[in-house]
Amino acid sequence: MKNILLILICFFLFTQLSYTQTRNTLWLGGLSQTSQGWGRTPEDLEQYYNYDLFNVISLQGLDNTTYQPDLGIYGAAANIDIGNYPNVLGLGHDSGGLVLRAMANGSNNLTAIVLDGVPNLGSSAIGFAINSDGSDGETQAEFLIQGIKAIKADENCEDCDLVGSFEFWINDMKANKELLSEMTSNSPVINSLNQPENMPQIPYVVFWGSMEELSITTLMSSRFFPATGDADQFTKCYADALSRAKEDANKEFAYSAIDNLSGFFNKAIGFVSKFFGDNPLSSPLQIIQSTAAFIETQREEITSQLEAIRKRDQELARILRCELANQLLATEWQFALAENGTFITEEVANVPILDCLDCFDFDGEESWDDNYTSNCIDTDCINGVETVTVLIPESNDGLLNRSEQLLSGAAATYHLENTNHFQETKLENDFSDKIQELFDGGAGAAFVVNKQ
Secondary structure, three states, X not given: OHHHHHHHHHHHHHHHHHHOOOEEEEEEOOOOOOOOOOOOHHHHHHXXXXXXXEEOEOOOOEOHHHOOHHHOHHHHHHOOOOOOOOOEEEEEEOHHHHHHHHHOOOOOOEEEEEEEOOOOOOEHHHHHHHOEOOOOOOEHHHHHHHHHHHHHOOOOOOOOOHHHHHHHHHHHHHHOHHHHHHHEOOOHHHHHHOOHHHOOOOXXXXXXXXXXXXXHHHHHHHHHOHHHOOOOHHHHHHHHHHHHHHHHHHHHHHHHHHHHHHHHHHHHHHHHHOOOOOOOOOOHHHHHHHHHHHHHHXXXXXXXXXXXXXXXXXXXXXXXXXHHHHHHHHHHHHHHHHHOOOEEEEEEEEEXXXXXXXXXXXXXXXXXXXHHHHHHOOHHHEEEEEEEEEEEEOOEOOOOEHHHHOOOOOOEEEXXXXXXXXXXXXXXXXXXXXXXXXXXXXXXXXXXXOEO
């Protein structure tokens, strides 16, 4: 009986110790041009959510220089030695996820990996930014920037240097073309990693991000102001500048209008009133002649009023041209993402069907004859509704398409909604709920991180 009791006590203690065992983790960010890395994410998961995890790249574990993304995907993977840490869960963002995939062959202590915003099938947008199609060496992104700057030329656009920041980002990527080219579609590295024999030999999950609407200001804010959380610095600055410009234009117009109109009409009323007072001084003909002469003398003020209108319209046109340039930048970048992406076939139901062509009698004078009125206003003209098939560009996170981030064979796939590429590692976003679900066993025991 005592032996049985002792065995039960030992089993209980063993299970408790196993349950509270610290999970070793390996957090790899991407290249600085395309990833903000993980920052304080591991520490925050411990501090705020009580997970008992240990980041093996730390002061207590491997040296920080162990992970060197500038060695390339395979070079960085070969430089990381986790032999002293059992049961390591790897988490990688951007190219960091590709490094984990290069390590995930079952030959080391890496037992599961999390791929967050990873270009598993390569990135068409990165290719748009760094690859040149012409002999002059300029990329498609550089041609785009030149066009945007041409629209803004001499407009004195106060937009917080959004285009300048975008240009800096593109130039930075191009300057690191050798490394970033490993992440482009159909690169040797991407093709190698996706060979059947090189697919991960350990369990893996995929986190993929998307934005409801591509906002180039939000994307650049996340890139250049990572410490501000969800604050959209470029959008706020741009909106404030746009509002001020519109207000100034309207104020200038209003002040000119008030000064000119009130001055003119006050003088006109004063001038005319002396003819229509208690003691009229002139005949009707004299009044008309005198009033006409007065208006002629005030022509300069009327001209000033028209000039104020012209300046107001000119200023508003300038503001709209500045705004158009920023919208065009976002649109062209969206086209770049869609160019090598896929389109989703979607059926849209309840589309009205109009079938009035037979009762339209169109003459050569670009007008409809009476048959339209007599025959076409009829309920038979509307045959009802039908379901039509449309093509919709796939979702993206501002840098990667959905299909570029997904990877077949994943134990689970988590969608980070309304999250751009640079926000995918932040606990302030949708990532917080999803990573807790994962750590709590949502995708299986391979990804569990115990609470302290």
